[in-house]
Amino acid sequence: MHHKHVKLLSKTLGIKFLSSSEKYLDTPLFVKRDKTKSFQFLIDKFYTRLSNYKRTNLNGAGRTVVTKHVLSSLDVYHMSCFPFHKKITSKIDSIQRTFWWSKKNPRRATYFCSWNDIDKAADSSSWIWKGIVKGLVFLKANIVSKINDGTSTKIWSSNWLPFSNSPPVWISPNFNDYTFVSELIDVQNNNWNIGLLISLFSPDDVIKIRSLRININEKDSIMWDHTKSSAFTIKTTYNIYMNESSSVEVTSFWKKVWSLDCLPKIKFFMWKVFAQMLPVNFILMIYNPVVDDCCPLCRNDVESIIHLFFFCPIAATFGCY
Helix, strand or coil: HHHHHHHHHHHHHHCCCCCCCCEECCCEEECCHHHHHHHHHHHHHHHHHHHHHHHCCHHHHEEEEEHHHCCCCCHHHHHHHHCCCHHHHHHHHHHHHHHHCCCCCCCCCCCCCCHHHHHHHHHHHHHHHHHHHHHHHHHHHEEEEEECCCCCCECCCCCCCCCCCCCCCCCCHHHHHHCCCHHHHCCCCCCEEHHHHHHHCCCCHHCCCCCCCCCCCCEEEECCCCCCCCCCCCHHHHHHHHHCCCCHHHHHHHHHHHEEEEEEEECCCCHHHHCCCCCCCHHHHCCCCCCCCCCCCCCECCHHHHHHHHHHHHHHHHCCC
């Protein structure tokens, strides 16, 4: 339809033109090919909301409340309408992490604990979401890839070796040059590239890989690692999950810490103590060898967390323990 006819029709029916940036309920009606530009307004909203909180000196507990209940609520509705690009979600996570750490210069700051460890210790999500996350981690650890053409299986991050529950380990510094299993296959002979295998893997892994049959006419498939038929069953899943209790004690410990009836800032202080995140000289020296690890109060021993709270005679006079 000609644009003149469109204008005439819109004028007759009383319909206004919509721009490409039009929104409904604060959600874009038209998503461009580059989704990062379509949702840039959401990133700007995060920065605007944080500008008010940066003026106040919030402690760790306060920043956690802002991160969990204020910032996380900004993108919930939009994420329920559109699948976000990884660049957008990574940027949102980066903004929240930077605010939570409260570092003036994040690139040159010292972090005594990784973000993944913080997430494990301080997780306060709903029990439904925790179950979903644990289930996904468990499934990824117990499924294996059946190699055919190798085009969809990553060498260093997928479970594809027989009689192994983990990805293979490289022995060559050039391992980054190869990403997918298909790059290890000699397509002309429909067989493994033996010379390449020997240069990248240990002898035991080479034997395992050579035992795999290749079919370049079929795609790779996913199998369940705990049944003879390779089919997923609830019974085997339950039995394996109940036997994997390595982190139960750690989880129950943090659950007791966060369920204490005390102020949130006290809980966060206890968490820093147990997670070895207090900036005592013994920990600071790991990141900066120039730091003197001697206790500045008594000068009798190394200033570790245990010394400061249990053995320092000067700290004892202030009622620290």
